[in-house]
Amino acid sequence: MSEFFDHITEKQAEFIARQPVFFVATAAADARINLSPKGMDSFRLLDGGRACAYLDYGGSGNETHAHLAADGRITIMFCAFDQPPLIYRIYGHGRAVLPQEAEFAALASHFTIERGVRQIFRISVESTQESCVWAVPKMAMVEERQTLRKYHAQEDPAVRLAKYQDRNRSIDGLPVTPPSVLPYS
Numbered sequence: 001m002s003e004f005f006d007h008i009t010e011k012q013a014e015f016i017a018r019q020p021v022f023f024v025a026t027a028a029a030d031a032r033i034n035l036s037p038k039g040m041d042s043f044r045l046l047d048g049g050r051a052c053a054y055l056d057y058g059g060s061g062n063e064t065h066a067h068l069a070a071d072g073r074i075t076i077m078f079c080a081f082d083q084p085p086l087i088y089r090i091y092g093h094g095r096a097v098l099p100q101e102a103e104f105a106a107l108a109s110h111f112t113i114e115r116g117v118r119q120i121f122r123i124s125v126e127s128t129q130e131s132c133v134w135a136v137p138k139m140a141m142v143e144e145r146q147t148l149r150k151y152h153a154q155e156d157p158a159v160r161l162a163k164y165q166d167r168n169r170s171i172d173g174l175p176v177t178p179p180s181v182l183p184y185s
Contacts, residue, residue, distance in 0.1 A: 002131040008049030012088060012128065016043065016078055020141045023077045024054075024121075026067035026094075031172040034063040039144060043076075044110045050125050052076070052090060053097075055111055057148055058118040065096045065119065066170035069177065074123055081139040087131045094123040098177065116152030 008016070016022075022043055027033045042055040054076075056064065068074060072093040080086045096119045097103050107120045170176055 002129050005128045013045050019078045025075045026064050028067045028070035053120050053122045055117050056119045057116045061171050062176045066174035066176045068094045070174055085133040087133045089129045091127045092123045092125045094121050097122050
């Protein structure tokens with residue numbers, strides 16, 4: 001049975017801190033639903049559980065940015081692949097905070113910033129939900145992948161910025177605001 005909350009509780013924050021991966025879903029009118037896995041210790045709670053944020057690294061398209069600019073709705077899901085079984089969802093509205101914006105430095109202070117961060121998504125929590133995960137298999141975390149870190153470490157920052165700006169788009173043609181600089185290159 002599902003149970004809803006109006007913010008992220010301390011117990012739920014402890015559960016989130018133990019999860020090595022989370023999933024982000026967004027949508028905009030007449031666009032595809034975007035669903036992406038995230039990792040790399042990139043999620044933080046803010047404002048006593050009434051907000052949260054996560055680092056977004058460049059790599060492929062920028063659908064989350066496009067959807068949030070068009071619609072704002074976002075769902076974040078944490079799923080226990082160990083015990084106790086639990087699915088935890090955060091429902092809210094989010095927005096991209098780009099490196100050139102004044103708010104970026106304050107948000108960045110909550111994270112260890114690595115090369116390749118293109119923006120931080122800040123989410124206002126509207127509600128959260130706990131539910132069972134009885135049909136999801138148990139799995140163990142082996143190790144964090146280093147592929148994205150290696151990718152961002154290998155290129156000259158100016159070349160990477162040019163490539164990034166070329167790929168900084170939505171698959172459905174929605175507008176995306178490009179950063180003027182890539183931070184922490």
